[in-house]
Amino acid sequence: MIALVVLISVTILVVLLSRRPDQPHQPWPIPVPDTGSLPLDGEPVAGLVDLEAVGEAMIDAGYSVTGVRTALTDIARVNGQPSTEIVVLPTALFVSTRRSGDMRTGTVSAGHDSLLLHQIDDLDDVVRAARALPSEPGAIRAAVAHVRALPPPYSPVQRVLAHMLLSAGLAVMLDGSWAGVAVAAVLGVVVGSVLLLTENTERQYRALITVGMAFGVSVCVFTLTRSASTPVCSPL
Structure with missing residues (x-):
């Protein structure tokens, strides 16, 4: 079901993008x-x-x-x-x-x-x-x-959505649950937004941005995984 939902979402996005007027x-x-x-x-x-x-x-x-x-x-x-x-x-x-x-x-x-x-x-x-x-x-x-001087072919919103769908698709390939796919989609939006905001950064600093984002995403995933796997003890 998760794979089917992601596939339908990607299909709808591809259809919408195919209808956009292409520059000759x-x-x-x-x-x-x-x-x-x-x-x-x-x-x-x-x-x-x-x-x-x-x-x-x-x-x-x-x-x-x-x-x-x-x-x-x-x-x-x-x-x-x-x-x-x-x-x-x-x-x-x-x-x-x-x-x-x-x-x-x-x-x-x-x-x-x-x-x-x-x-x-x-x-x-x-x-x-x-x-x-x-x-x-x-x-x-x-x-x-x-x-x-050529402008980007896609708007910032479309590029962020593409990062979101890419992250969600990777989560599906890794056999993620509904919650895992949702978290991956949210993290994809965050990463895509950061990439757009820092695309004019000088080239020598982009490696630091990539490492920082990878570290932040890893911390979020490991923290959520640990929180989900920790049993909740009720007082007697």
């Missing part, structure tokens, strides 16, 4: 310059700021260091600068390009602003397009800025 997905057409206007000396079309912007966004999105370096190398090569030197760290990016005989180096501190899943999906489209064809100066940077 638009590909990210990065402007491609006329091949006749390309520099004769092999200067890159996409400049240093473009590589910095897309590299920083990929690090914020959680791409691997190898994946970021490979993508930036492909973008530089497509834009006529195969000798670009790229050093990628988990929280920093170093890019050196040679333009008109001069070496220019840019440094970006990354990993501070995480991207949501729908932003990561659109960022992947931007990276794929930039790796395929040369682009105009600043076009990649503008596309990345547009991806960062």
Whole structure:
């Protein structure tokens, strides 16, 4: 019965979400310059700021260091600068390009602003397009800025409800009772609310938030379990 109730609740939520007007997905057409206007000396079309912007966004999105370096190398090569030197760290990016005989180096501190899943999906489209064809100066940077500005697809209430249903579903999978499922749902609401309130927290402190929430949830569960299992003695 518990599993049936949770399944019906999830089905109703999925139906309601499927009826919401979806935003039409638009590909990210990065402007491609006329091949006749390309520099004769092999200067890159996409400049240093473009590589910095897309590299920083990929690090914020959680791409691997190898994946970021490979993508930036492909973008530089497509834009006529195969000798670009790229050093990628988990929280920093170093890019050196040679333009008109001069070496220019840019440094970006990354990993501070995480991207949501729908932003990561659109960022992947931007990276794929930039790796395929040369682009105009600043076009990649503008596309990345547009991806960062995308609003969340779901409201805060919907996101908290999703955490609640996820917690309740996990309790059902663990063969929880009605009371256990109810407690899990309430704790899911609390965790979802805390995550929404702290989503703008700097990245280095988010691990502490995760550990703190895990500790708080564990204390609540163990306390309730101990209280339920303690016999009540009536005075004689």
